[in-house]
Amino acid sequence: MLNNPDRSLNPEEVPGRISLLNEHVEEACSKAYRARGDVQVELAVKYQTPAKVLAALNAGSHLLGHNIIQQLEASEKALAELSAPAHRTHVIGHVQRNKLRRAMEYAQCIETVDSIELAKKIDVIAQQMGFATYDVMLQVNSSDAPTQFGIAPKELPALAENIASLEHVRIIGLMTIGAHSTDEREIARSFALTRRLAEDLRERGHQHVRELSMGMTGDMAIAIAEGSTIVRIGTAVFGPREV
């Protein structure tokens, strides 16, 4: 197991944590008989300073996830000023309709789409911004948690079908936050369900559904065993967040 830092780390400490994380991911892949190249690490950078995010990018990270659109914009602007290495950024938090345009200006994918209304708005903005298509993932409420965003599993096929008719939106995968539980089997069940839902969508002809964004610091090994292609990691790399 990867021991997590007990305090918020300094930028100089980030590269070492990324090395440890990579070893941990590699081990989880090998235990699951999966190729290391099939799993990407997406750094969840909410509340992290640009200096820390820059340190991570300089250490080889190339995929970031933001929850809060204001932070996304400020962080991406600061990184551009600092001539940060090229990277891709996803939105991993719920997006309010009035923040959508800004989200799409600074991020290349929204992982948290869970309604046709939101997807339609993305379609309109994508067209206005001149994108052929804009990448989204559908967030699934895989553990039936009343407090979680995300579409219910049984409503997913119809939502995907409706979104597929939008010209400028492309569904590239599913995202889920696993069950909040200390029972590993319960967590694994929520991830396995999400993987099956993605397989089902591919069988229904949604051929771009390739990504499974699932797993965080506490449950990444379980997620990788259940087929995750993107693990979203904050604490293991940056330490606990100072909010």
Ligand SMILES: *Cc1c(COP(=O)(O)O)cnc(C)c1O
């Ligand atoms: C913050 C966050 C993460 C990362 O959580 P850690 O436990 O710090 O690794 C992953 N996914 C989402 C949606 C988050 O908001």
